[in-house]
Amino acid sequence: MINRLTKRACVYGPLFAVAIVFAMNAEMAAQGRGGGRGGGAPEPPAAPTPRWPDGKPILGSVPGQPVGGWGAGVTTLPRGQKLEDIPFQPWARAVYDIRQIDQFEPHTRCKASGVSRQFSTPYGTEFVEVPDLKRMYIMDNGGPNSYRIIYLDGRSFPANLPSTNYGYSIGRWEGDTLVVETRGLNEKFWMDTRGTPHTAQLKFIERFTRSDMNTLKYQATIDDPGTYTKPWTTTDFTLRWRPGDELFEYICQQFNQGPELMLGSQDEIDNTRFFVP
Amino acid sequence: MTLMRALLILVVCALATPIAAQEGHPLTGTWYGEYEVGKQKRDLTIIMKWDGKQATGTMNPGPNAVPITSAVLDITPGKPAPEGRDSTEGVPPIFKVRIEAGGQVFEGTLQNPVAGNRRITGTWMRGAERGTFQLRRL
Numbered sequence: 413m414i415n416r417l418t419k420r421a422c423v424y425g426p427l428f429a430v431a432i433v434f435a436m437n438a439e440m441a442a443q444g445r446g447g448g449r450g451g452g453a454p455e456p457p458a459a460p461t462p463r464w465p466d467g468k469p470i471l472g473s474v475p476g477q478p479v480g481g482w483g484a485g486v487t488t489l490p491r492g493q494k495l496e497d498i499p500f501q502p503w504a505r506a507v508y509d510i511r512q513i514d515q516f517e518p519h520t521r522c523k524a525s526g527v528s529r530q531f532s533t534p535y536g537t538e539f540v541e542v543p544d545l546k547r548m549y550i551m552d553n554g555g556p557n558s559y560r561i562i563y564l565d566g567r568s569f570p571a572n573l574p575s576t577n578y579g580y581s582i583g584r585w586e587g588d589t590l591v592v593e594t595r596g597l598n599e600k601f602w603m604d605t606r607g608t609p610h611t612a613q614l615k616f617i618e619r620f621t622r623s624d625m626n627t628l629k630y631q632a633t634i635d636d637p638g639t640y641t642k643p644w645t646t647t648d649f650t651l652r653w654r655p656g657d658e659l660f661e662y663i664c665q666q667f668n669q670g671p672e673l674m675l676g677s678q679d680e681i682d683n684t685r686f687f688v689p
Numbered sequence: 690m691t692l693m694r695a696l697l698i699l700v701v702c703a704l705a706t707p708i709a710a711q712e713g714h715p716l717t718g719t720w721y722g723e724y725e726v727g728k729q730k731r732d733l734t735i736i737m738k739w740d741g742k743q744a745t746g747t748m749n750p751g752p753n754a755v756p757i758t759s760a761v762l763d764i765t766p767g768k769p770a771p772e773g774r775d776s777t778e779g780v781p782p783i784f785k786v787r788i789e790a791g792g793q794v795f796e797g798t799l800q801n802p803v804a805g806n807r808r809i810t811g812t813w814m815r816g817a818e819r820g821t822f823q824l825r826r827l
Contacts, residue, residue, distance in 0.1 A: 503764060509781070638739060
């Protein structure tokens, strides 16, 4: 057996070495043509922020141009900050810590997950603005494949809002920044992929700024006296424009066969509960 | 027959109402289980809600409902996994629970505190009486 392997190594070894050298040369040649990250010309500057006739920034696709979407840009809301600086109530910090270990997120079970969680799906998010209706739809592809409505008509929050996964979102413009406040959120979802906790007392304020054609700055303020001792604000997240990124049919269903993809290293799912949460 | 059907609908509604999972405060929700008195097992239902400062609620809702006078969590912090290691290698926090209602005290441990099927198991006492109890969140 060993002899046979030795013979094969002797026969194929030199051929393999030649193939590696050839491949390396090809790669180096490609980099020399500007195909590599380090040696090429810098990317041309992005086009300026597209605007509607009234001057307001267009946050989604530009009429007359190919449809596109925003790539995932929000990972964990405390990103870039020390966890000690996040004003968790003690129970909330413990819940956050345990969610770093038990990553059984509702989104992986097809549950609609609102606010910033809409900007974490690998398939991107599409903004559909309807100026005539004074509203915008934020559609997250993947997961439950659903949408959130942002009302832009100057309305106030209704009294006795029911609690829902997406809540009730009202937006207003502050210069070139769209400020969206969402209330009426329930506790059936995580706000981000890492399980930053919240309660139904949450008021979630988002700031969207399209600084150029390809860049959307996103920042959120979490005002939830049920979970935090005071409101706190995230650092800026950056979402990148993906031209040609169109919504597609995505079927999310229970009992999928990819738990290792959706739950990281957590390889077992406890299905002993009678009702699936 | 009509009475039976009405009762069935009531039971189904009662079961259906609290099944919605929540991911907020670990005590919030409807808990159902039993506690042992000698060799007997008795039903136990506890509904709790977190108002931001304290958990409040009711034991055995209905005509003989008993208000919860105290429900507290005693948390022992965990330890995250070392840098570069798998997150599951972290040590999870431990959630101890103490609930008082109608002179009865329940002390237990919250298991799977962030999972849908979280449970509380432990012991209860009232004067010299004591026994075990277990609750699972609906």
